Amino acid sequence: xxxxxxxxKTYNDVTVLNIxxxxxxxxxxxxxxxxxxxxxxxxxxxLLDLIQPTTGHIKNNNVLVSESEDWKPFTSAFIDxxxxxxxxxxxxxxxxxxxxxxxxxxQVDALLAQxxxxxxxEILNKKKYLRDLSKGNQKKAGIxxxxxxxxxxxxxxxxxxxxxxxxxxxxxxxxxxxxxTKGVTVLVSSHDLMHVTDVCERxxxxxxxxxxxxxxxxxxxxxxxxxxxxxxxEV
Amino acid sequence: xxxxxxxxxxxxxxxxxxxxxxxxxxxxMIFGALYFIAIFAALGAGSYFIIExxxxxxxxxxxxxxxIFYLVGDLAMRYFLQKMPIVNIKPxxxxxxxxxxxxxxxxxxxxxSFFNILHAFFFIPFSIVxxxxxxxxxxxxxxxxxxxxLFYCNNFINIFVNNKDAVFYSVIGVLIALGALYYxxxxxxxxxxxxxxxxxxxxxxxxxxxxxxxxxLYKMAFSYFRKNFYLDAxxxxxxxxxxxxxMTWLNRFGSVSTFLKNDIKLIKRNKRSKTTVFMSVLFIxxxxxxxxxxxxxxxGPFWRxxxxxxxxxxxxxxxxxxxxxxxxxxxxxMMSQNIRYKEYLESKWYLMVIATIISTVLASxxxxxxxxxxxxxxxxxxxxxxxxxxxxxxxxAYIKTPxxxxxxxKAFGDKKAFNLKTLLLTMPKLILPVVIxxxxxxxxxxxxxxxxxxxxxVFGFLFKNKVFGIIxxxxxxxxxxxxxxxxxxN
Numbered sequence: 001x002x003x004x005x006x007x008x009k010t011y012n013d014v015t016v017l018n019i020x021x022x023x024x025x026x027x028x029x030x031x032x033x034x035x036x037x038x039x040x041x042x043x044x045x046x047l048l049d050l051i052q053p054t055t056g057h058i059k060n061n062n063v064l065v066s067e068s069e070d071w072k073p074f075t076s077a078f079i080d081x082x083x084x085x086x087x088x089x090x091x092x093x094x095x096x097x098x099x100x101x102x103x104x105x106x107q108v109d110a111l112l113a114q115x116x117x118x119x120x121x122e123i124l125n126k127k128k129y130l131r132d133l134s135k136g137n138q139k140k141a142g143i144x145x146x147x148x149x150x151x152x153x154x155x156x157x158x159x160x161x162x163x164x165x166x167x168x169x170x171x172x173x174x175x176x177x178x179x180x181t182k183g184v185t186v187l188v189s190s191h192d193l194m195h196v197t198d199v200c201e202r203x204x205x206x207x208x209x210x211x212x213x214x215x216x217x218x219x220x221x222x223x224x225x226x227x228x229x230x231x232x233x234e235v
Numbered sequence: 236x237x238x239x240x241x242x243x244x245x246x247x248x249x250x251x252x253x254x255x256x257x258x259x260x261x262x263x264m265i266f267g268a269l270y271f272i273a274i275f276a277a278l279g280a281g282s283y284f285i286i287e288x289x290x291x292x293x294x295x296x297x298x299x300x301x302x303i304f305y306l307v308g309d310l311a312m313r314y315f316l317q318k319m320p321i322v323n324i325k326p327x328x329x330x331x332x333x334x335x336x337x338x339x340x341x342x343x344x345x346x347x348s349f350f351n352i353l354h355a356f357f358f359i360p361f362s363i364v365x366x367x368x369x370x371x372x373x374x375x376x377x378x379x380x381x382x383x384x385l386f387y388c389n390n391f392i393n394i395f396v397n398n399k400d401a402v403f404y405s406v407i408g409v410l411i412a413l414g415a416l417y418y419x420x421x422x423x424x425x426x427x428x429x430x431x432x433x434x435x436x437x438x439x440x441x442x443x444x445x446x447x448x449x450x451x452l453y454k455m456a457f458s459y460f461r462k463n464f465y466l467d468a469x470x471x472x473x474x475x476x477x478x479x480x481x482m483t484w485l486n487r488f489g490s491v492s493t494f495l496k497n498d499i500k501l502i503k504r505n506k507r508s509k510t511t512v513f514m515s516v517l518f519i520x521x522x523x524x525x526x527x528x529x530x531x532x533x534x535g536p537f538w539r540x541x542x543x544x545x546x547x548x549x550x551x552x553x554x555x556x557x558x559x560x561x562x563x564x565x566x567x568x569m570m571s572q573n574i575r576y577k578e579y580l581e582s583k584w585y586l587m588v589i590a591t592i593i594s595t596v597l598a599s600x601x602x603x604x605x606x607x608x609x610x611x612x613x614x615x616x617x618x619x620x621x622x623x624x625x626x627x628x629x630x631x632a633y634i635k636t637p638x639x640x641x642x643x644x645k646a647f648g649d650k651k652a653f654n655l656k657t658l659l660l661t662m663p664k665l666i667l668p669v670v671i672x673x674x675x676x677x678x679x680x681x682x683x684x685x686x687x688x689x690x691x692x693v694f695g696f697l698f699k700n701k702v703f704g705i706i707x708x709x710x711x712x713x714x715x716x717x718x719x720x721x722x723x724x725n
Contacts, residue, residue, distance in 0.1 A: 048571045052715050072573040082722075083568040085497070087504040087640065089479045092496075099493040100572045105481075129477045129504065131641070 001026040001153065001185045002047070006056030009042055009209075017042045017209040019056075024187070024202075026152070029179035031200030031217075032189040033225065038206040040189040041079065044155050047187070048077055060153060073101070077155035078142040086131030090123045090141045093130055094148060101149030108148060115144050118170045136162045143171065147178075154178065155187045160195050168195065175199045193229070197222045240340045272356050279360035283368065295365060295378075299432035300425045306385060307410045313350050313393040315510065328464075338460045342453065345390055354386055370436075377439020378432075384445030391452035395459065490575070494582035501561060502554075502586075505640035508561070511553045515590065518549025519598050522612065526604040536681065539607060540672040540688060543615025544623070544665060546598050550590035551619050552664075555627030556634065558583045559710070563637040563721040570714060576707040580628060584699075587624050591616050607681060614689040618668050621692030625702040630660040632709040635720035667691075 004022040008015055017039040024030050032040045045051045047058055049065045057064055060071040077083065085093055098108035112124065122137050123144075130138060139162050146154055159175075160168050176199055178184040190196045196203055197217055205213035205228065213228065215221050286294040327337050345351075362379045366372050396406075416422040435441050482499065485492045502508040525542035545552075554561075558580075562569055569579075595616040601608040668688050675684030710717075 048567075050567050050570060050715075050718055069573070072571065075571070077571055079567065082565055083571075085565045085568070087500055088497070089477045091479045092481070092500070095481065096493065096497060097572070100574070125479075127477045127479075132477075 001028075001061055002187075003059040004056070005059075007043075007046065007053055007058060008055045009039075009046065009051065010054040015054075015209055017046070019043070019209075019211055022204070022211065024185060026185055027179060027183040028202055029175060029186045029200045030188070031196035031203040032187065032206060033191070033193065033196055033203060034189075034206035035229075037208070039209040040206060041157055042209075043206070044077070044079060044157050044187070044189065047155060048075070048079070071153075074152040075155070076101075076146040076149065076151040076153070077157075078139075078146040078159070079155070079157040081138060081142075083142055083145075084130050084138055087129055089127075089129055090133075091125075093141065094145055097145045097148050101151075103149050111148060112144070115147075115174075118144065118167065118174065120167065136164060136167070139163060140167065147174075151184065153185045153187070157189050158191065159188060160190050160192050172199050193222060193225045197225065237340070244344065271353075275353065275356035276360050279357040280364055282357075283361060283364045295370065295436060296429070296433065298361070299436075300429045302382070302432050303425060303428040304410075304414060306389060307407070309350075309354070309386065310389050310393065311407055313389060314396065315513070334461065334464055338457060338464060341460070342391075342394070342456055345394070346387070348390070351386055351390055354382075358382055373439050374436040377442040378436040381432075381435035381442035381445045384442065384447075384449045387449035388445060388452055391449065391456045394456045488585070491578050491581045491585065494579050495585060498561075498582050498586055501640070507638060507640045508554075512550065514553050515549030515551075515594065518545055518553075519594055521549070522546040522598070522601060522608070526601060526608045536676060536684075537669050537673050539611035540615060540669050540684075541665065543611035543613070544619060544668060545615075546601070546612050547591050547595045547616035548619040548623060549594060551587045551624060551627060554590070555583070555587050555624065556631050557636070557638060558628055558631040559717075560631070560634060560636050560638045560721075561640075564640060566718060566721045570718060576710060577703055580703050580706060583628065584624055587627070588620050591619050591624075610685050614685045614692070615668070617689045617692035618695070619692070620696070622667075622695035623664050625695065625699060626660055626663050629702060629706055629709075632706050632713070635713075635717050637721045637723065 002022075002024040004019050006021075007017065007019045009017040016037075032043065034040055042051070046053055047060070047065065049069075049071075052066060057066060059065070060075060063071040065071050085096070088096065094108050094112060095105055098104070103111075112119075119140060123133075123141055126133075130141060133141065139159070143156060143159055146156065156175075159171060163171065172195060175186050175188065179186050179201070188196065188200060201217055203213075203215045203217055203221060203225070204211055205215075205225070213224075215224065282298070283294045286292065286297045290297060358379060362375050365375045413422070413424045417424060435445075480500070482492075482496045485496050485499075488495055502512060522542040522545065525538050559566070559569075595612060598612045599609060601612055668691070671687050671691055672684040675681075675687040
C-alpha cells in the first residue's frame with residue numbers, strides 16, 4: 001500500500017530522516033517508535049505531503065504523494081491540534097470533515113454513534129468549542145474525525161498521549177479492529193512501547209532518522225524493545 | 236523584586252515579534268510614532284485657534300462640550316485594543332512572590348500604557364495654550380488634573396468591564412443613542428455634562444473628585460484581581476457557551492456552502508475577525524472626510540472614487556488580504572484533505588461580495604451629500620466586486636502571516652503583509668479606478684467617469700475564473716512555504 005524509497009529530509013545539512021526502503025502492505029497495523037527527534041513526525045508529514053522530501057519519494061497506493069493529490073480521498077490523519085478547527089463545536093467539525101470526504105450528515109451520525117463509548121459523554125452536545133476542550137478530549141475528537149469517510153490509510157501521530165487509561169484501552173480496540181476486520185492500513189507512532197506492541201503487527205524503530213529495527217510483533221518484541229531503549233539510555 | 240518585574244517587561248517588549256524587523260522598518264515605525272505624536276500635539280496646540288476662529292466660541296467651553304464623547308470614545312478604544320495587564324502572569328503564580336506585588340505590578344503597568352500617554356500629547360499643549368492666552372492658571376491646572384483623573388478612571392474601568400461584552404455594548408449603545416439625539420437636536424446631553432467639566436476650571440479644587448475616584452477605582456481593580464487571582468477565576472480563559480449551528484439555510488449555495496458555513500462561523504466566533512468587521516464599519520464613515528469638505532486636500536473630484544472604493548470595500552480589504560491566513564491555525568488539515576480550491580476561494584469571495592453590498596446599502600446616507608457622492612460609492616462597490624475582490628485574494632496568496640484568531644494583536648497592519656508583490660497589487664485596487672474615472676471626467680464629464688468605472692468593474696467580473704485559476708496555482712506552488720510559515724508562531 002505504502003512504498004518508501006530512498007527517502008531523506010535534510011534541514012541545513014542536518015539529515016533528520018533517511019529511509020532507504022520501507023514497504024507497508026495493505027491492512028497492516030504499523031507502529032513507529034523512537035525517541036524525540038527520531039523522525040517519526042517528519043515521516044508522517046512527508047506521507048501527507050506537508051513537507052517536501054530532499055530526495056526519494058513515497059507512493060501511497062501507487063500515487064506519488066509529492067506529485068499528485070489523488071491519495072487524499074482514501075487517506076486521513078490526525079497529527080496534532082493543527083488538524084482541528086478551534087472555533088467549531090465537535091459536531092460541526094465532524095460534519096465539515098464529512099462533507100469534505102463526501103459523507104452526509106446521517107452517515108457521519110451513524111459513525112459517531114459507534115464511538116459513544118470512546119467519547120465517554122465528553123465530546124458531543126457539551127456546548128463547547130474544540131478550542132475549549134481539554135487536550136485529551138481534543139485528541140479524541142481528532143482521532144474520530146480521522147475515521148470519517150472510510151479511509152483506507154489512517155495515520156495517527158502519538159494517539160495514546162494525553163488520553164486517560166480507559167480511553168487508551170478503547171482506542172487500542174478501535175485500531176485493532178480497523179486493521180484486522182476492515183483491512184485498513186493504520187500507521188501509529190508512540191512513545192509507549194506496551195501500547196504499540198499491543199496493537200501493531202509490525203514495529204519499526206527509528207533512530208536519528210534511520211530505520212534500525214523492523215520487527216514482526218511477537219511475544220518477545222516488548223522485551224526486545226525495552227532492552228533496546230534502555231540500552232540507548234545507557235550510552 | 237520590582238527590578239525583576241521591570242526587566243521581564245523590558246524583555247517581553249523588546250523581544251516581541253513586532254520588534255524583530257529589519258532596521259529600515261524600525262526607523263519607519265519610529266517615524267510613524269513621531270508623526271502621530273506630532274499630529275496630536277499640533278492638534279492640541281492648534282485646536283484652540285481653530286475653534287476660536289471657526290466657531291467664534293470660547294475654546295474651553297467647546298472642548299468641554301464634546302469631552303463626554305471623547306471620554307466615551309476613549310473607553311471604547313481601550314475596550315477593543317488595550318490588553319489586560321494580567322495575561323502574562325501565569326508563570327509567576329507559583330513562584331515565591333507576594334500576590335499583592337504581582338497584582339500591583341500588573342495594574343501599575345497599565346498606568347504608563349500608550350493609551351494614557353497618547354492623550355497627554357493633546358491635553359498638555361492645549362492647557363499650555365490656555366494659560367498663555369490668559370486663562371486663570373490655577374483653573375487650567377485644576378481642569379487638566381481633573382481630565383487626567385478621568386482618563387485614569389477610564390483606564391481602571393476598562394479593567395473591570397473587560398470581557399463583559401453585555402455591559403460594554405449596552406453602555407456604548409446608550410451613548411451612541413445620546414450622540415445621535417444630540418446631533419438631531421432632540422436631546423442635548425452636553426447641556427448636563429458641559430457644566431460639570433467647566434466646573435473643574437471654575438472651581439479648581441473640584442479636580443480632587445476625579446482623582447480620588449481614579450484612586451478608588453484603582454483600589455477596586457486591585458481587590459477585584461486579588462480576589463480572583465486563581466487559574467479558575469480571574470485568570471481563567473473565558474469559555475463561551477457554544478451553539479452548534481448547522482446553518483442549513485446556506486445549503487442553497489450548493490457545494491460552496493461547506494466552506495461558507497465555516498467562514499461565517501470563523502467571523503462570528505473569533506475576536507480577531509470580529510475586529511475586522513468592526514473596522515469595516517468604520518470604513519463606511521471614512522468617506523465623510525471626503526464628501527463633507529472637512530479635509531480640503533480631498534476636495535478634488537477624483538477623490539470621490541477613492542472614497543467610494545474604501546466606503547464599500549472596507550471588509551473586502553481587511554478580510555480579503557488575509558485569505559488564506561484566516562485558516563492558518565489548521566492549514567495542515569486543509570492541505571491533507573481533498574480541498575476543492577475553487578469552492579474554497581468562492582466562499583471567501585461570496586463573503587466579500589455580500590459584505591460589499593451591505594456596506595453599500597448602509598452607506599446610502601451619502602445621498603445627503605449629493606447624488607455624486609453616493610454614485611461614487613455605488614460604482615466603487617461595482618469595481619470592488621468586479622475587480623478588487625479578485626485582486627485582493629490574489630495578493631493574499633502571497634501573504635504568509637499566521638493569524639492568531641483569538642487575539643487582536645497585529646490586527647492593525649502587519650509588516651509581513653507589506654511586500655513588494657502586495658504593494659504592486661494595490662495599483663489596480665486604488666489607482667486604476669481613479670485614473671479610469673479621470674479619463675471619463677475629462678473626456679466628457681462626471682457621468683462618463685462613473686460609467687467607465689462601473690463598466691470596468693463588470694468587465695473584471697469576466698476574469699473571475701481565470702484569476703481563481705492563477706490563485707489556485709499559487710496556493711499549490713507555495714504550499715510548503717506557507718505550511719512552514721504558519722507553523723512559526725510568534
